[in-house]
Amino acid sequence: MKFSSNPGQKPESNRFESERSKGNQGRYQRRFLALGLLLIFLICPPSFLFSPGSVNLSESEYWQKTALTSSVVDSYIDRDLCYKNIMSFFGCLNAIRQVRSVIQDQELDLKIKENSDGNWAIKFRTTRKVQFKSLDKLLASLKTQSENRISEWKNLYNATLKQKLPFNTIIKKIISIGKPEDESMLSAVAVNSFVSYAHSPHDHILPLQMVNDQAQNQTEEYKGIGVILRPIASHLVVIRTLPDSPARRSGLLSGDILTKIQDKPVFDMSLSEASEAITRIKDDKVRIQFFRNGQTLKTTVVKTEVELKNVTFYKHNSKKNTWGVIRIDTFQKEETCADVEDALYNLETENKVDGLILDMRDNPGGLVDQALCVADLFLPKNIRMLEVRSFLSAKDVKVYTSKFQKVSSLPMITLVNSGTASSAEIVSGILRENNRTLIIGQRTYGKGTILSGQPFRAAPGKDIVHYQTFAQFYFPSGRSYHAKGINPDIELPSMASRSSSFRESDLPYYHILGALQTIDEDSSPYSNFYLSSELTRCTHLAQNQEEPTESAMSALGCLTASKNQ
Structure with a gap:
């Protein structure tokens, strides 16, 4: 919404007059020189959010086009780099855990124990999935899991300082277990899992084509319910609802945990699957069940054209x-x-x-x-x-x-x-x-x-x-x-x-x-x-x-x- 006035005529007396541009069709001088592309995006990586913009290929297909190979992990994950400091060590362990989790399509925990012969054995176990009815309890559980994992990994770090683990050999072997067409994606998962612990939680790599497609597909209007979700440990959590959107009018709030879309459970569902489930609904009436502070609630959201x-x-x-x-x-x-x-x-x-x-x-x-x-x-x-x-x-x-x-x-x-x-x-x-x-x-x-x-x-x-x-x-x-x-x-x-x-x-x-x-x-x-x-x-x-x-x-x-x- 903008103020109504004749764009070709400015008010006779206006305390804003000195700030208005006289040579840019009504836009303003109040512009900072761009801080450069380096300062543009401060939000979390776009892959974490379900927004109106969409991508044209699957994640694996985008990575396939880059022809990235597992040799890239040598720049990050090897015997010496992983022991540079404890954060790097944790990054290497996280890379192993996440790559194997992607291959098996389930959350796994990592166990490395010394055998009687002095060698180290790697084992994976399925993380027990619990559906939480409130975001606070979910986050508290994740923090406890992280603290337990950190304690184990610290002990492992101290125990292997003299006989360092061959991390690059381990990670490449795990990548080779996956499908050949997924090598690029799994290599990227390894890099991203490492840097998110060793460098910064926001560091990551993305295919340039995916970045460009996401930017091009952002539109001023789209048909949907107007909600932005974040996947957190198999839960789809509402981060925010768009202004004057069907989701906001229906009563959905940030912090709500979705449990069903059209009576279909969404626990362990990906963002793309949730988006597809909403898109497939022909009569535009989306039945949503969700948890809020331990209570199970239901609402019906009618898809409409959402103006951003x-x-x-x-x-x-x-x-x-x-x-x-x-x-x-x-x-x-x-x-x-x-x-x-x-x-x-x-x-x-x-x-x-x-x-x-x-x-x-x-x-x-x-x-x-x-x-x-x-x-x-x-x-x-x-x-x-x-x-x-x-x-x-x-x-x-x-x-x-x-x-x-x-x-x-x-x-x-x-x-x-x-x-x-x-x-x-x-x-x-x-x-x-x-x-x-x-x-x-x-x-x-x-x-x-x-x-x-x-x-x-x-x-x-x-x-x-x-x-x-x-x-x-x-x-x-x-x-x-x-x-x-x-x-x-x-x-x-x-x-x-x-x-x-x-x-x-x-x-x-x-x-x-x-x-x-x-x-x-x-x-x-x-x-x-x-x-x-x-x-x-x-x-x-x-x-x-x-x-x-x-x-x-x-x-x-x-x-x-x-x-x-």
Whole structure:
């Protein structure tokens, strides 16, 4: 939605006029120079999500086209590299376990024991699959499994330091057990399983054709139910529902665990199988059964044309104030910042709102330059916003400052939850650290590193993209939110039952690293504006509301009134 005006004629008096481009057909000067392709995607690898875009081939067929061979594992998995450090050792064990699991099409655990003759025997056992009725219990179980596995693997590492295991021979032998046409895919599984432990949980390789197909198949509209799922240990978990989608209207919430589609069990079903099950339904009525906090619930979702709106906004009239709500769903489109500025123009000049609520719940992130541009809309010129510190060199630090005079000075609240990630966390953190907003909701996801997409050097000429984590974000205070998330100034406990509790720190990589640093318990950056007693009073008002948006409006009204007294 955009403000209605004649595109060929600008308003006579407009506080936004200085920011509007005079030579770009109504788009805006407020553009950061692109930070480069290295900074584009901050979200998890696309293969983890079921989104409206689709691919044209099976995963194995995409990898077949690259002609990748098992010789690639020599660059990662061999006797010496696997013992470089304990994380590399775990990566090699994970590669063996995952490749064999793919071949047998079931989750396996790995056991390596010393025989009486001094040799080491490798055994695989089927992991007992338990269907959980709540996401919290599922994640707790996975953490326990990881901790048990880590304990065993640590003992194995110490026991084999003198007589190192021939990992490259082992992994190649296991790959050879699979189908010949799957060699490329299994080799890729080995590489990805290794780097996800030894390097970063987000490092991975993908066929270039798959990347291109996924990008080309993303459309503004598609027929479906509008839900994004993540497979977690044989469970299909709702990560988020799209705005104004059939899934959202039917009552599905992030954190729900699907159990049946059209009366067919989906436990242990892949994303592609779930997508196909929904696509095959001819009468467009999709019967879904799911678990939520231990309860079994049912709903019927009617497939319709789903429009993928990136930015939406509306005004809300209360007894004393008019509030503007701007919802940013992702930062994956290059028009995101311009659309937010359109929304600001409409709300401030045409609707005369008294304050703003920036809703970024379940926003997975996207383009960094768009996130910085949006933050710039609310800040004066030359304000320090973000540091990007490279892992490759301590001297490689880039500092980003605001480039323009702020567009909006209205009081504002930012609404977040556990699904608010990466670029959305950048905006939230920048604005709070500069005393520009209060944050309401839940602790955010905690994704504060950057992926670089480069040709895969271990297999030159194979049309494979290697995504590597190469830098981390830091706010002006020097704090990083990575793996910790951003704590809200006002926590809304009621949101816990409405959103997924899966965060960055729930990935197995962090279980291996051990206990994370204590999450920073910052005092409210708004302390210069509001007394702690006022914030406490407004917190109580916010927490008494049922809906998060109503909580934000209540807090905004309370704090604005306190400031004006």
